[in-house]
Amino acid sequence: MQDKSELLFQKGIHNFKFKNFIEAQKCFEELKILHPKNKDILKNLSLCYFQNNKFQDCEKIIKVMFELGFKEKKLIELLLLVLKKQDNAEEILKIISEEKNNINPKYQLIEKFERPAIAMNLEEIEKYRLNSLDKIDSALSKNNLKLNIDSQFSDPPLFYYSYDKNDNLKLSKKLNQLFRNTYIELSQSIELNKFKNQKIKIGFISEFFKNHTISKLFKGLIFNLDRSLFDINVFYLDNGKEIDEDFFENEKNNKLKNLKLPKLFNDKVNFLINQNLDIIFYPDIGMSSQLFYLTFLRLAKCQITSWGHPETTGNPNIDYFLSSKLLETDLIDAQKHYSEKLLLSDYLPMYYFKPQIKKIIDDQELSVNSIFSCPQTLFKLHPDFDDVIIKILQSDKKAKIYLLKDKEPSFAKKIYERLNNKISSQIHRINFLDKMSVENYINHCGRASVLLDPFYFGAGNSFHESMFYGTPTVSMPTKYLRSKIVEGAYKQMKISEPPIVNDLDEYVSLAVEMANDNPKKIIERKKYYADCANKKLFENKEGLKAFQKILQDVANN
Numbered sequence: 389m390q391d392k393s394e395l396l397f398q399k400g401i402h403n404f405k406f407k408n409f410i411e412a413q414k415c416f417e418e419l420k421i422l423h424p425k426n427k428d429i430l431k432n433l434s435l436c437y438f439q440n441n442k443f444q445d446c447e448k449i450i451k452v453m454f455e456l457g458f459k460e461k462k463l464i465e466l467l468l469l470v471l472k473k474q475d476n477a478e479e480i481l482k483i484i485s486e487e488k489n490n491i492n493p494k495y496q497l498i499e500k501f502e503r504p505a506i507a508m509n510l511e512e513i514e515k516y517r518l519n520s521l522d523k524i525d526s527a528l529s530k531n532n533l534k535l536n537i538d539s540q541f542s543d544p545p546l547f548y549y550s551y552d553k554n555d556n557l558k559l560s561k562k563l564n565q566l567f568r569n570t571y572i573e574l575s576q577s578i579e580l581n582k583f584k585n586q587k588i589k590i591g592f593i594s595e596f597f598k599n600h601t602i603s604k605l606f607k608g609l610i611f612n613l614d615r616s617l618f619d620i621n622v623f624y625l626d627n628g629k630e631i632d633e634d635f636f637e638n639e640k641n642n643k644l645k646n647l648k649l650p651k652l653f654n655d656k657v658n659f660l661i662n663q664n665l666d667i668i669f670y671p672d673i674g675m676s677s678q679l680f681y682l683t684f685l686r687l688a689k690c691q692i693t694s695w696g697h698p699e700t701t702g703n704p705n706i707d708y709f710l711s712s713k714l715l716e717t718d719l720i721d722a723q724k725h726y727s728e729k730l731l732l733s734d735y736l737p738m739y740y741f742k743p744q745i746k747k748i749i750d751d752q753e754l755s756v757n758s759i760f761s762c763p764q765t766l767f768k769l770h771p772d773f774d775d776v777i778i779k780i781l782q783s784d785k786k787a788k789i790y791l792l793k794d795k796e797p798s799f800a801k802k803i804y805e806r807l808n809n810k811i812s813s814q815i816h817r818i819n820f821l822d823k824m825s826v827e828n829y830i831n832h833c834g835r836a837s838v839l840l841d842p843f844y845f846g847a848g849n850s851f852h853e854s855m856f857y858g859t860p861t862v863s864m865p866t867k868y869l870r871s872k873i874v875e876g877a878y879k880q881m882k883i884s885e886p887p888i889v890n891d892l893d894e895y896v897s898l899a900v901e902m903a904n905d906n907p908k909k910i911i912e913r914k915k916y917y918a919d920c921a922n923k924k925l926f927e928n929k930e931g932l933k934a935f936q937k938i939l940q941d942v943a944n945n
Contacts, residue, residue, distance in 0.1 A: 393422055400432060409439040427458050434466065441797060443473045464491050475798045477504040477516065494540040496533055497570055500524050501545040501563065505767040506802040513552055513771070517559075520549075524562045531569050537653040537681050544673075544680045550699045550870060551767055553844040557725055560702030567684065573653055574684040581664045588943045589619040590667040591660070591688065593649075594696070595676035597624050597631040601849040602696045606671045608739030611638050612932050617940065620644035621663065625678060626651050653681060660687045666943045672696030673706065690942050693728065694737060695848070698870040700726040708942060710737050710935075714876035715869055725868060731938050735931035736873075736880055742926040743856045745827055753835050754857060754914055755907035758786040760899065761836035763829065763850055766791065766799040768842040774810060776840060779896040781814045784904065789818045790836070830856050837903035837910060838862060838887075841874050848873045855881075855925055858918030862887040862899045880928070881920040 400415030413436035419429045430453050437446035450467045464487050471480045484499045500523040503516035545563045549556055568574045592610055596602035613620055624631050626648050639646050649656045665688035673683050674697045686705050694710040709728035716722035723730050780787050793800045800820050808815045834857030841847050841863035851861055851874050863874040878886035889895045
């Protein structure tokens with residue numbers, strides 16, 4: 389027995405080392421039967437379950453270990469990560485409260501703003517928001533938690549709150565102050581070099597310049613800036629992600645410089661200070677767990693953010709938020725929602741490359757009716773949006789609705805549960821699609837009769853990709869930028885009578901009407917939209933000129 393167990397254990401370790409996690413799991417499951425209370429076997433089995441996305445099984449094994457007396461810091465923190473993967477905020481908060489003296493102190497900060505990505509109802513959203521505001525206010529009054537960024541950083545705190553329907557300016561300012569109080573590195577005094585550059589030296593900083601929405605939205609602007617006016621620099625993380633290949637191609641052609649940031653926070657700060665930048669442009673503040681902290685410091689004469697994550701930062705060191713007159717129609721009212729000064733381009737602030745599709749779908753596939761798709765990341769689906777899905781299914785008996793699975797399996801599970809609780813008899817008409825390639829995604833959008841824009845935080849990059857085929861998106865914008873991208877794109881495209889609505893019933897009625905048009909009209913509409921996109925949306929040189937002019941103005945201000 390002993391020899392067999394030792395051989396099986398070594399086989400499991402070998403498979404785990406070489407990332408054969410399924411085979412490793414089998415070994416440790418067999419060992420668990422033979423030795424149900426062995427700490428090393430249980431720990432390795434929990435790690436196998438985690439690597440194989442079997443988060444519920446991982447949670448059960450960890451709790452068995454706790455019952456056996458094997459409670460240690462790393463296991464508690466693994467359990468917190470497993471619960472995060474299951475979007476179980478309630479249990480996370482409970483464990484942090486019980487174990488705060490036995491785990492990394494950063495969890496005492498996370499506890500102030502932890503919430504689920506997928507809320508099951510409106511009451512849950514309101515409960516977590518009010519609790520967070522109370523906890524943040526209490527923490528600000530006590531000011532007794534001090535952390536180190538490199539060893540105790542946490543995810544940007546506002547991210548999931550952006551997907552509700554609230555104004556987040558007040559919350560963002562409070563969170564900004566909380567982080568300044570907590571991390572001593574964010575209060576350091578920075579003295580910038582007053583050396584005058586020959587050209588406007590601009591640095592674009594993001595973690596998401598590889599295979600990501602941010603890359604697609606902004607690299608056209610970066611690649612096409614006038615090199616006679618701008619010294620163009622791209623900064624990215626030393627974390628294995630790096631950047632898209634075309635950034636390196638542009639560097640070879642002397643259009644820009646790509647610079648990998650150091651790993652440690654203060655090394656990043658000093659590296660950027662030594663670049664003597666006139667402008668730092670952060671496309672997506674609030675998305676990167678590491679680069680988020682740089683935005684708290686004054687590392688360039690002018691610091692700008694934009695709509696990569698369309699939410700105000702509440703950060704006094706971010707000077708401007710770049711938006712558009714097509715998105716912010718009432719400047720005085722719009723400015724009330726930002727801590728930054730708004731910069732408004734006459735066009736959407738982008739130079740978006742038209743997607744390249746090798747296998748283009750035919751008119752027969754384009755003309756099918758009663759196919760509805762909301763091809764968005766699932767945490768955009770606010771509980772209010774459930775009513776759109778339900779009423780479409782009730783109004784159109786032929787309707788099929790498609791949603792996309794997220795990289796986190798728990799998200800689809802929770803959305804399915806939420807909808808099933810409301811319309812179980814029709815749940816079979818809602819289809820969750822697996823992750824697909826960009827080309828397959830765009831072709832899926834082309835096959836849909838109509839696309840559905842979620843409430844409160846709508847489509848952005850996905851809308852632009854969908855315009856390859858011109859499938860219309862029905863949208864109901866609010867007064868906040870995060871819901872207005874589709875509306876702004878329609879304005880730029882100069883679409884006649886765009887499918888923009890004012891209320892739920894109008895949304896459902898128009899979506900069902902458009903999806904049930906005769907095939908000829910569906911194709912004609914798609915080709916009209918696609919033609920408008922080719923003329924006004926893709927590779928818009930006027931938008932590029934407007935962007936350059938704004939950068940020149942702020943640099944010379």
